[in-house]
Amino acid sequence: MDKSPVIATQGLTRQFGDITAVDHLDLEVYPGEVLGFLGHNGSGKTTTVRLLNGVLTPTAGTAAVLGLDPTTAGAELRRRTGVLTETPSVDERLTAYENLSIYAELYSMPKDQIDHRVGELLTQFQLADRADDRVSGYSKGMKQRLALARAILHSPELLFLDEPTSGLDPVTTRMVHTLIRDLSGKNGRTVFLCTHNLDEAQRLCDRVAVLEFGRMVALGTPNELARNLWQGLRLELETSLEHVNATVKILRELTGARDIAQAEAQPVVTLSLSKRDLVPQLVNKLVETGIPLYRLTPQEPTLEDVYFALHEKEEAKV
Secondary structure, three states, X not given: OOOOOOEEEEEEEEEEOOEEEEEEEEEEEOOOOEEEEEOOOXXXXXXXXXXXXXXXXXXXXXXXXOOEOOOXXXXXXXXXXXXXXXXXXXXXXXXXXXXXXXXXXXXXXOHHHHHHHHHHHHHHOOOHHHOOOEHHHOOHHHHHHHHHHHHOOOOOOEEEEEOOOOOOOHHHHHHHHHHHHHHHHOOOOEEEEEEOOHHHHHHHOOEEEEEEOOEEEEEEOHHHHHHHHOOOEEEEEEOOHHHHHHHHHHHHOOOOEEEEEEOOOOOEEEEEEOOHHHHHHHHHHHHHOOOOOOXXXXXXXXXXXXXXXXXXXXXXXX
């Protein structure tokens, strides 16, 4: 199987006057991968997508996408990629059916396949019963579903999704998540997912890249980043209700324990330890003082923990 990168950038940079929106980005994305591109608003995510699709030219550096140079082969490249922007750009004067049919023709889809493909997508995205209504009467969520249907209309090899679940209800959000998994897992498509929904990224992405002020400050699987950037450990322990106050007192005296909190009306205490090596010391201390310990559950760091640790680290440099 060819494992050549679908996307490869070296020193990719884009400036707008004195502002550097993308700062020397070195990144490789591989076939069938779901890459999460994380960052706050203004971190450079959307600018990067535009550079990779040949909509913007770089100030410096290079990019290769599907083996093409976006700056010289943008039109050819965009026939092989699908893009969903954060703000759905569908023609509200037309019906849903007309929106998709026109794009099918632009993508040179065989005419005898257009009706079937458009109908299939309208059904998949729960728009079939409104197929002949003008899009101007659609809700934001319906417009978002239509824009996503259009993005995958031509079965692109590489799909760029910018906040794909923004404005969607929970049922449709789950449908989009299933679609992303199927595109990658079953169909081998590559998905470049721009999001600041950290829970979504943790569930869907094989790897994540974190952007801060245009620079990539971390790249890896969520678990790798957690291990590298979060040396401590969160714990939840259960004792008896009559011992919970004494447990909290002991924990507050333990060096390296912080964020100690008692669950209301429950014999459960949560805390963070600065080092995993403190767990045996914690257990010994409780047992020595006669505290019954019924359960001790480690809570692994989430992508949210990692993201905010990185964010605080980068802000401290500014």
